[in-house]
Amino acid sequence: MARRDLYDALATSHRRRLLYHVLETGESTVEELATVLSGWEVATTDTMHTGEDRSKLRLHLVHNHLPRLADRGLILYDPETGSVELASLHPMDAEMIRRTIEIEGPDDR
Numbered sequence: 001m002a003r004r005d006l007y008d009a010l011a012t013s014h015r016r017r018l019l020y021h022v023l024e025t026g027e028s029t030v031e032e033l034a035t036v037l038s039g040w041e042v043a044t045t046d047t048m049h050t051g052e053d054r055s056k057l058r059l060h061l062v063h064n065h066l067p068r069l070a071d072r073g074l075i076l077y078d079p080e081t082g083s084v085e086l087a088s089l090h091p092m093d094a095e096m097i098r099r100t101i102e103i104e105g106p107d108d109r
Contacts, residue, residue: 034058
């Protein structure tokens with residue numbers, strides 16, 4: 001994987017947080033990711049999300065973020081089952097993912 005692919009993956013908070021969650025859990029589903037990321041946004045912005053907001057986030061995951069991360073070799077994504085697993089990452093890449101979340105700060109987690 002080219003370094004610029006990782007930088008592109010980390011360019012949005014949704015992808016950073018998605019990668020961090022899967023890095024920490026090993027695997028996830030689209031539904032779980034939509035719930036986790038929606039909750040993360042609520043916690044960091046002090047706003048309330050509706051079911052419609054979560055649905056929009058899920059659509060962005062399915063049609064944008066997950067395919068993009070899979071194309072760059074960062075995750076294994078099965079659109080049929082909705083399963084998401086972390087691909088084999090270099091330890092430095094995994095550390096960079098963790099650090100991007102640390103940089104956001106404890107109030108942004």
